[in-house]
Amino acid sequence: MQYEKIGEHIVTPLKVCQSHAGYYIGRLDEYGGPFSRNSKEYFKNLEEAKSNFLNGNWTPRDTGSIKISLDYNLITEFRNVVNEHEFYIGLLRDSNGKNKWNLVCSCMDWISVVAGSLHKLYDFNSDKFTVTLNLMQYITSVDILSEAITQLYRVIKGNDLHPLKTDKSIFKQENSTDDNYFKHLRAAFGIHPINLTSKDGTNKNNNRYFASWTSNGWFYEGTFSVVLYSNDPYEEDSVLELDLWDINKYALSRYNLLYDLISEVKIIINKHIKKYLEVPIYITGEPIDQLEVLKTENSKRFGNHDGYWWEIDIICKLIKSSSEEIEKLDLQIVNGYRNYLISLIPEIKIKLENLEYNDESLGDSYSFIPNQEYIITLDNNVEKIFIEYAMYYNQF
Template identity: 35%
Template structure:
């Protein structure tokens, strides 16, 4: 069993789910009023648990009792993977059906010939451990016997299915480990089909939004208001949202100090390429790190000197609570800049934020 499947596939699938600017999360966290992303996460977790269990499962024991429970553990792990694959199929491929419906590829000499692979696996699961004392088979109530090894066929384990009806013949159900593993591999490999489907969905999503032109405004602040709405529509990326919100604070700030007006105007002008880059990236749905990121414009060595004060200051800016030490941070800013920017609690928060950016850009 150790070499039958590998967790590489589910690890790659998890990476895909978390890639493309969290496309899956953004689309499926509220799909028709249902949080299907939670379902996806549950499937990923239980497939991972089951695959890693199977990778590390010991060889079947010679003791029949231990072997029986090992086989039941194998069947349960396969069932977890199979059910998770069905759910992922419903989320990404088709919510109205299940994969492999009607297929009869995995089990030879099946006791119930009318059952497809999905149904027959459920029969094996029920009889070999899930609920062997409460079965409904062949139109009668039945109960599975103690598992035993057959000496007349190639099966790995067998059970008799006793009937509740008097004079009803027992049935013999065999299980073959290789057939179970074939059933497992076919379903685990279906992750490749689902992966292709997700890639296709993302490509279509990108194209549809790329075809919707973002309105262009000559005024930077008006353009930023538009970009804020467009960013929410286009994957709602936290990084882009924060950059846009920071830029809005900067361009909303009105500088009245004559000595700072030109400095502020020059700084705002230096941000225009960043606004254009954000717009261009959102337009083509290329949500990548920004080359003109505002962090690049921190040219002062004050960032290190005021590391503690700045971290607390930004927590105040982005948070929703007052900081009793805010006046101290302003005193430190004024001290190291010799009062050039005149930090004061009387200023609006966006003006204070702009002053901090000007201080660090010198």
């Protein structure tokens, strides 16, 4: 038999080899033991392996650096885009009766955690127990990243059909998408290894499978395996392998879907702006009627309870208050303050038409309008509100 020298190792040329996981293209050492697996694929039988080897129908495995690097600037860009316009946040806060903004915030936080620290979890040189736990934490982190991206698609596009939903290019499983096969690896390598319904992620029967602890692979750095035991006394044990290179490619491909989500958010925002900038707000009649129109328009443009919802609501409440509710104040002061509040209506209208909002978008008027937190401290007592703010306004 011919041998070659790779570094300090004496090995065979590439040939068909066999392990518990199946047939593959690789090399043996001078003693006949496994040295490397060079094919990405495993083959079902010897004949298939030989045929693909001779015809060159096999895929070389990646063997470069397996440490992952997720560009943290990408999640920062996404966060900036969704936070740029107050109306987009408001619309998500009350979307068909659901607060989807809270979900978006949670997803952004956890994606930031994974993007910022996944590479720090790479420590697989310890004993087998520590390696098992470290790998479980690593896979769980990637799972959180993937699920967060899926959740963002549900919020932003209305479904979880992201562009890679049916992709099989990473794990190259004929009968399983990358998403489904990753879930199988996640289950076997730590999430619920003692209660598996399948040994390959697809073929389900009445059998149950139980995974061993994780062992470092002997092909390349970053390969791991577990033995799968069956509750069927006549079924032989099998080996399930995991290549960290593939896990990292899976993580990176899902993380990069943020580019698609950023584009989608910008499209939604631009459509919303174009739609409402072209629609003027017509208000006529009494101030109370005008405020009701503005409240409706505010809900369309900024969502319920966002934008100028609070300002419109408190102005309406104060204008409608009766003289009996504010006996302790001079009527001239009360009417002066009411007239001031009414004078803000045209300004709010213009701000709504222009989809313009920020914390001080009504200028100095904010000094004379009680905020929501302060109203709570006054127990929603109209007289107390007038005493506090009408007197304050009267001084200017």
